[in-house]
Amino acid sequence: MSLDNAALTIFGDSISGNCLKVKFTADLLGLPYDWVEISVLAKETRTAEFLGLNPAGQVPVVRLADSSVLAQSNAIILHLAEGSNLIPASAYDRALMYQWLFWEQYSHEPAIAVLRFQRLYLQTPDSEIAPALIEKSEKALTLMQNHLAAREYFAGDALTLADIALVAYTRFAHDAKLDLARWPAVKAWVRRIENDLNIEHAGG
Numbered sequence: 001m002s003l004d005n006a007a008l009t010i011f012g013d014s015i016s017g018n019c020l021k022v023k024f025t026a027d028l029l030g031l032p033y034d035w036v037e038i039s040v041l042a043k044e045t046r047t048a049e050f051l052g053l054n055p056a057g058q059v060p061v062v063r064l065a066d067s068s069v070l071a072q073s074n075a076i077i078l079h080l081a082e083g084s085n086l087i088p089a090s091a092y093d094r095a096l097m098y099q100w101l102f103w104e105q106y107s108h109e110p111a112i113a114v115l116r117f118q119r120l121y122l123q124t125p126d127s128e129i130a131p132a133l134i135e136k137s138e139k140a141l142t143l144m145q146n147h148l149a150a151r152e153y154f155a156g157d158a159l160t161l162a163d164i165a166l167v168a169y170t171r172f173a174h175d176a177k178l179d180l181a182r183w184p185a186v187k188a189w190v191r192r193i194e195n196d197l198n199i200e201h202a203g204g
């Protein structure tokens with residue numbers, strides 16, 4: 001793990017949606033950064049050096065120009081995007097963006113990211129996957145489908161941090177064996193946001 005003097009250093013694992021949302025935000029805003037790869041699977045979040053950086057033992061973490069450190073993906077993207085058009089000027093739309101950011105962390109990521117991790121990385125057999133985890137994932141996608149049926153973006157009528165946070169794991173739904181064909185508005189929105197972010201389609 002290198003600690004140099006770049007204005008922004010992102011410590012992240014490239015297989016993690018939480019980390020990729022920080023990368024997507026920095027890239028879109030044109031912020032230069034150093035990326036330090038930290039492998040969760042190799043337990044690099046458990047070393048004494050990393051725990052010194054983030055005692056919670058999780059990525060993403062960023063080190064800012066003044067050497068201060070910030071964890072929690074949504075706190076990081078909010079900080080990076082401060083003053084940009086990724087945060088709506090309208091107070092209501094801004095609150096809607098927060099609504100979806102909080103929902104993402106409580107009801108979406110703990111279902112879809114965990115299901116993806118179990119199925120893709122731990123190769124957990126279907127018989128050992130908790131049905132409640134699948135139900136929670138499907139419920140989250142259905143809520144998104146209903147919201148997106150008549151809208152192009154989650155908060156207001158333009159791309160915001162809510163879309164970036166939510167697309168991070170939704171675009172990997174197929175890794176969790178969730179077929180987005182069942183949620184067509186979500187599928188179309190994923191392509192729209194990948195296009196807005198100028199990133200490759202994740203597949204599925």
Ligand SMILES: N[C@@H](CCC(=O)N[C@@H](CS)C(=O)NCC(=O)O)C(=O)O
Pocket residue numbers: 013016017018019040045057058059060071072073074105
């Ligand atoms: N709520 C946190 C979740 C961070 C998180 O779960 N990070 C995972 C990778 S996606 C991690 O570092 N896991 C390592 C571990 O728990 O040992 C965020 O949004 O940043």
